[in-house]
Amino acid sequence: MAGRERRADAARALDRTKLLAARLKAAGAQPYLASALYSLTVVPSHDVPTMGVDRHWRCYVNPGFVDGTPVHELAAVWVHEVAHLLRDHHGRSALVAPEMRHDHHRVNIAQDCEINDDISSLPSNALRPAMFGLPDGQMFEQYLPGIPATPHHPECGSGAHGRSMPWEISDAARVSPVEAAAIRRQTADDMRNHARSRGRIPAGWRRWADEILEPTVDWRRALTGAVREAASWASGAVDYTYSRPSRRGAAVPRVVFPSLRRPMPRVAVVVDTSGSMGGDELRAVLGEVAGVLRAVGIGRNRVTVLACDADVHEVRRVNTVGDVVLAGGGGTDMRVGIDQALRAQERPHIIIVLTDGYTPWPDGRPGNVRVIAGVVGEGAEPPPSWIETVAIPLDQTSAHG
Structure with a gap:
């Protein structure tokens, strides 16, 4: 029975209409993320567990995950994945102390905690700081020492923790580092303008935008x-x-x-x-x-x-x-x-x-x-x-x- 289900999953085609409707919903709810969301290239993959990104802004999507996830939750996952790239998690993970960096699952968990405290519509099993007795509103580098070694196994791809995964490919459209920097700055500008004209944005995004527009020396x-x-x-x-x-x-x-x-x-x-x-x-x-x-x-x-x-x-x-x-x-x-x-x-x-x-x-x-x-x-x-x-x-x- 299990083998039959796996074969059915492998044969399932990606429901692009549902997936792109979720992206449209995410961009409508948080318009300052629209440029970044529409810069992602969709790559169907039965090997990625849910959704993940590589450092070239390609978003790998499991068709079975799309079928089994409501549109409002898919919209939140879109925001989650693009946040890894906007916040340069793969670049920052290279600066983590080696004894922690080698456990890429642990790094991924800390990164998820940094992102998810600003997202309300994620699936119920999404990792949040409170699960580890940690406060909201911190950077993943601050969360990392408080994360036990791989208690869960999220897999958001090399666009998060920096380690290339088997399902990542090299022959699809990619965003260059120069283009990525421009997307980040455009997004930060859009966030600041949104905050001035329409109201509040989540605290984590506000802090990120300030750092992009008024950077401090690393x-x-x-x-x-x-x-x-x-x-x-x-x-x-x-x-x-x-x-x-x-x-x-x-x-x-x-x-x-x-x-x-x-x-x-x-x-x-x-x-x-x-x-x-x-x-x-x-x-x-x-x-x-x-x-x-x-x-x-x-x-x-x-x-x-x-x-x-x-x-x-x-x-x-x-x-x-x-x-x-x-x-x-x-x-x-x-x-x-x-x-x-x-x-x-x-x-x-x-x-x-x-x-x-x-x-x-x-x-x-x-x-x-x-x-x-x-x-x-x-x-x-x-x-x-x-x-x-x-x-x-x-x-x-x-x-x-």
């Missing part, structure tokens, strides 16, 4: 850019070495020419473990720094981490910075950690300081070493101008802890 990308630029600068500091003679020496017998050496940058990470810094935030930011160093190709034994308050408590050369013991809890003086890093037998090319900023700083640049400060939270005096500073909002650290 500190992870800013930190990656700063480290990448510093690493490139350090790698350019070539020097001559006789440990590997130059191939030019073959032309001149009995004369040894040195070759040029391009060093792999050494990095010291000085972590503020004073009483004013929260341990959860520190571990979260350390996890992000680990990802940054991997992204720019600095690894193995090239990283030293120093835990420091008013003194240095822990110095460790590590393969990754994720398991560092954060000892300390007293006063704050990052000069001590920077000085300790500079006195190492192998002097670093780059020093990354993670602090809340309530610390004295060295009087000047420490020689031929780049210093990058990741300042967590607000309120402290900015570091000196010779330090490259990346602001790390406090409310964006706990989601990665």
Whole structure:
């Protein structure tokens, strides 16, 4: 009997009239989403469980799901799927800490929680923050630590969690990243105009539109850019070495020419473990720094981490910075950690300081070493101008802890 039902499902044709009527209903109820909804390309698929999207704005639809779902609920699912793309969930999922990112179902659940608290007509089994004892109105990165490992298995496709799924194809119409950015901005403009002329829009969409139209700098990308630029600068500091003679020496017998050496940058990470810094935030930011160093190709034994308050408590050369013991809890003086890093037998090319900023700083640049400060939270005096500073909002650290 079950095999017969599966064969019947596979033979079922997509009821496009019903599906497109649901999209029309969604666009009528939330006209500011119309441009985005009509940018989706419909792809019938018996392999997708319900509906899902890929990162190219193709919407995969199971015909059996359409047949068994009322139009008003289908309209809500349309809004749900396009929300994954508008909110750039696949791009944001790439920035999640690796230990969480590998469980794409867990990421998908957190993303559904971010979306669904703004949608009232979804099916009764739709995932919502309250199911996990979490409050409404947060971002999926904030929900993620509170989501157990894969208690359910939603599957919204690579347009949500970033992992390509078997039913996704490559030969259908696609929306380019440039076009997607234009759709997002147009949608945000439409939301703002709708709010001015007709009334309220859901809080989550209002916050999203504000971020699109008045963006804040993503500190992870800013930190990656700063480290990448510093690493490139350090790698350019070539020097001559006789440990590997130059191939030019073959032309001149009995004369040894040195070759040029391009060093792999050494990095010291000085972590503020004073009483004013929260341990959860520190571990979260350390996890992000680990990802940054991997992204720019600095690894193995090239990283030293120093835990420091008013003194240095822990110095460790590590393969990754994720398991560092954060000892300390007293006063704050990052000069001590920077000085300790500079006195190492192998002097670093780059020093990354993670602090809340309530610390004295060295009087000047420490020689031929780049210093990058990741300042967590607000309120402290900015570091000196010779330090490259990346602001790390406090409310964006706990989601990665």
